[in-house]
Amino acid sequence: MKIRNRVLAAVLVLAAAGGLPGLASAETAAEYYDEARGYFDKGKYRSAVIELKNALQAEPGHAPSRLLLGRIYLMRGDAAAAEKEFRKAREAGAARSDWLEPWGRSLLASGQAEKVLAQLEPQEEDGPELKAAIFELRARALAAEGRFDEAAKALDQALEIQPERASALLVKARLALQGGRREEAQDLLDRAVKADPSLAEGWVFKAQLAQEAGELKDASKYFREALKAEPENPLALAGLAQSQLLLGETEKAAKTVAKLRERWPDGYLVNFLRGWVALAQNRLEEAGESLTRALNQAPDHAPSLFMLGIVHLQQGHFNQAIERLGSYVKKVPGDNTARRLLGAAFLKVGKPEKAIDVLQAGVKEGSADPRLLALLGNAYLRIGENAKGMHYLEQAAEQEDSPAIQTQLALGYMATGKTGEAVKRLESVVAEAEGPGYADLLLIMSLLKKKQFDEAEQAAGNLREKLPDSPVPLNLLGVARLGKDDLEGARKAFEEALRLQPDFSVARVNLALLDQQKGDLEAARRQLDKALAADRNDLNVLMARARLELQAGDQEAALKWFRKAHERNPDAVAPALVLIDHHLRAGEPFDALNVANAIHERQPKDPRVLEALARSQLAAGEVSGATATLRKLDALMPDDPRVRYRLAQAYMKQDKPDLAEDALREALRRDPRHLPSLLLLGKIALDKGDAESALSIARRIKKDMPKQAAGDALEGAAQMAAGHYADAVRAYRAALDKQPSSTLLLDLYRAYEKAGRRQEGETLLRDWLARYPQDASARLALADALMAAGDYKEAARHYRQVVDRGVRNLVVLNNLAWALLEIGDAECIRYGKQAYELAAKRPEVLDTYGWCLVRSGKADQGLTLLQEAAVRAPHMPTVRYHMAVALKETGRGDEARKELQRLLKKNPRFPEADKARALLESLGG
Known part of the structure; x- marks a missing residue:
């Protein structure tokens, strides 16, 4: 149950009860103050408050008593009373350095951040410690406003003023955590508590982080450290009680709550925790009384509503449970545990339609929780909507990352189990169940998921006897037989299910699947069309129709059906995800983003939707939006390394490698063997010029994942960066042997080039092309190498093979034209023109095409292109030489001579310089 964060949030808004009134005395205020100070130093705050009130009765303007009383109120969570005392201390003449910082903290604790920003500014006369305090208070206020x-x-x-100021380090840690930099936050927090071990706020924060990570024993330890510093700290007491309850340490929790109760004898939080303790001890009547008192004091306290709903459920008071849990779900619509309990209560009182409303809303909120889906499926079965019921039950069973589902109560309350023990519990529930076969259904689906088809077939047969008029057991029987390759038996079961209920689309889809397996796609289409005639919006049928067209090889038809599925079921995630992936693969990021935004509006908390939205935002260049989306996804999936990896990618697009590194380290904390994170971390190291760190990561991958080529490939990249080319050759060779791919081949070829072993590199490429003649990347690399070596005829042959396969790449066409030009092949004009049509303003393309025309006797046409190239690239002497030749060929010798004179004066050395001089001499220059 997700109670702990709500408890902590509730504690933040507590207001402490007032202290006991002081007694009149002849003693002076100073003497009372001294007594109070002694009590304070011993942690006896109640006695200290009594003496301080006596002091202020004797002398209302006694500033030290005001300051200490305000400090105690602030420690105990009574921010309003604390603010009043600090203000009065100021009026009584207390030094600015004594009252200002605690006054600012009391304003923040009472939610008055704007007042802090308006009234707290460092003054020239303030000492360095006070200035640092003011800057920190302003930082806290700005953070409270989201700035x-x-x-x-x-x-x-x-x-900058106080580098180890513990409270400021603590705020910085909170900002780091808010920004998704958990590791940085932890480091700053550790620095803070080391700098000031008596900082209760630091220990509480450390405990809260441990609670969120499920490290409840550590959380308890840290809360105790906070209580050593401040024995009455309400956050620490409440947090400790909560951790103890979650650890099952109910007796310890009861004692902690008793301490909290000493401070707030009848506060709503105390009553809530007392109710929680009583519930944990199965003292339901006492739990109900305490929680009811809590709600009388704080009617909107959501955790109390939730707990009281549980109490009513266990007492069998289902209508009262519905009232309490219903109120809670309105306040906390994203809590699917509560939705499941509320849905179960509605089922228990015979209101499946109400259960469907509650549970369906949870699905619309984006839940992929298999337990909620399973209960929703059961509710639909209860009202006879078998296709919908099976749809949700199948969705529940298909949650790959979720544990197998088990039944704990006949009403459908679900919990999880990961091992074979879960199935044993299911079998036990089936034997004892009094319901209409719901537990049997879940058992069968669990067996099917585990591929235990014999057991599933037997269980489905048993369920058929219990529900002879339902098509559901027959459908499951057919699926079990299908798993056993008993195709004829499966078909009979599906057909019998359809005789019982002709519009039962689940069985119709399964029959279509059998036809697909036989290769009879037309028969499969007929089955699915019958289902669509009964319900044109049926999501499962529409998706099956799309997959059928994919099998037939008709991508356009499949896409049409996926679009229909999406348009007719705008809340459904599956078709939207297919369309998003299609648009991204097709290079249509904005179309993908439109679909992603639409499904996100309807399913804002579905992790699959958030992940697809983030990918679409990144592809469309909306990097800041992707970052925000990934942070939301990270909150939903705090243990998944993939989210932090995606976040690192977003940071890299924002040119924030340091933040990317933080995200990747957190990903690797979650999964030390997460390969994409390791590789991106290695790339960042290489980008920074840190080849040694990249090499260290590569060796880590090779050690932990020796069969992966990625470790060798990263080692090759690191060795290349370090200039160790022979070592790079060895590393890339090892990678290529493990995973033959064009990318690794070209990496190895470049390593050969750098190592001065060009001939071995060319042999590598030729051998590869003998095995993989369709590899255009390898063929182009070989063509480039031959071109560089001056073997234009062989280079042209390889370039032409690539172009003949339909590749219209600018560089390839231009290079092919140039190679043909060098061997005097007039075909150079054809390919030069094709390159020109792709990029008519590129000077190198204009030069190639123009020079081809000149060399082929079409100097007039060529000159026009070469003149434009010269204007666009006046720094390229080869272009100007070609233009001079064209001028001479068109009878403009004087202009050619002047051009050559200018060219050679400015560029005496370039590849064609000798030819330029010879031409100039022939022109009388």
Whole structure:
């Protein structure tokens, strides 16, 4: 149950009860103050408050008593009372350095960030410690208003004055965590508590992080450290009680709650925690009384509503459970545990339609929770909508990353199990169940998922006896037989299911699948068309129709059906994801983004949708949007390394490699063997010129994943960066042997080139092309090498093979034209023109095409192109030489001579310089 964060949030808004009134005394305020100070130093805050109130009764303007009383109120969570005392201390003449910082903290604790920003500015006469405190307070206020960049700047100012200011480091840690940089946050937090071990706020924050990570024992330890510094800290007491309850340490939690109760004898949070303790001890009546008191005091306290709903469920008071859980779900619509309980309560009182409303809303909120889906499927079965029921049950079973589903109660309350023990519990529930076969259904689906088809067939037969008029058991029987390759038996079961319910589309789709397996696609189409005639919007049928066309090889028809599935079921995730992937593959990022935004509006919390939205945003260049989306996804999937890897990619697109590194380290904390994160970390190291770090990562990959080519490939890249070309050859060769690919081949070829072993590189390319003649990348690399070596005829042969396969690449066409020109082949004009049509303003393309025309006797046409090339690239002497030749060939010798004179004066050395001099001499220059 996700209670802990709600408890902590609730504690933040507590207001402490007032202290006991002081007694009149002849003692002076100073004497009372001294007594109070002694109590304070011993942690006896209640006694200290009594003495301080006595002091202020004796002397209302006693500033030290005001300051200490405000400090105690602030420690105990009564921010309003604390602010009042600090203000009165100021009026009583307390030094600015004594009252200003705690006053600012009390304003922040009572939600008055704007007042801090308006009234707290460092003054010239302030000492360095006070200036640092003011900058920190401003940073906290700015962060409270969501102005995180400004908050970071204010913190830098504070830490410039006091580099190890613990409370400022703590705020910086919170900003790092808010920005998704968990590792940085942890480091800053560790620095903070090391700099000031008595900083209770630091220990509480450390405990909260541990709680969120599920490290409850560590959380308890850190909360105790906070209580050593501040024995009455409400956040620490409440957090400790919560951790103890979640650890099952109910007796310890009861004692912690008792301590909290000493401070707030009848506060709503105390009553809530008392109710939680009583519920954990199965004292349901007492739990109900405490939680009811909590709600009387704080009617909107959501955790109390939730807990009281659980109490009513366990007492069998289902209508009261519905009332409480219904109110809770309205306040916290994303809590699917509560939705499941509320849905189960509706089923228990015989209202499956109400259960469907509640559970369906959870699906629309983006839940892929298999337990909620399974319960929704059961609700649909209860009202006879078998196709929909099976659809949701299948969705539940298909959640690959979720544990297998088990039944804990006949009403459908679901929990998870990962091993064969889960199936044993299911079998036990089936034997004892009194319901209409729901537990049997889940058992069968679990067996099918585990590919235990014999057991599934037997269980489906048993269910058929219990539900003789339902098509569902027959459909499951058919699926089990299909898994056993009993195609005839499967067909009979599906056909019998359709005799019982002709519009049962699930069985119709399965029959179509059998026809597809036989290769009879027309028969499969007929089956699916019958299903669509009954319900043209049926998502499963539309998706099956699309997959059928994919099998037939008709991509356009498949896409048409996927679009229909999406248009007719705008809430459905599956067709939207297919369309998004299609648009991204087709290089249509904005179309992908349109689809992603539309499904995100309808399913804002579905991790699959968020991941697809982030990919679309990145492809469309909306990097900041992708970053925000990935942070939301990270909150939903805090243990998944893939999210942090995607976030690192987004940071790289923003040219923020340091943030990318932080994200990747967090990904590797979650999964030390996450290969994409390791490789991107290696790339960042190479980009920074740190070949040694990249080499270290490569060796780590090779050690942990010796069969992966990626480790050798990264080692090759690191060795290339370090100038160790022979070592790079060895590494790339090892990678290529493990995973033959064009990319690794070309990496190895470049390593050969750098190592001065060009001939071996060419042999490598020729051998590869003998095995993979269709590899255009390898053929182009060989053609480029031959071109560089002056073997124009052989280079032209390879370029032409690539072009003849339909490749219209500018560089390839231009190079082919040039190679043909060098061997005097008039075909150079054809390919030069094709390159020109692709890029009519590129000077190198104009030069190639123009020079081809000149050399082929079409100097007039060629001159026009060469003149334009010369204007666009006046720095390229070869172009100007070609233009001079064209001028001479068109009878404009004087202009040619002047051009050559200017050219050779400015560029005495270039590849055609000797030819230019000879031409100039022939022109009388």
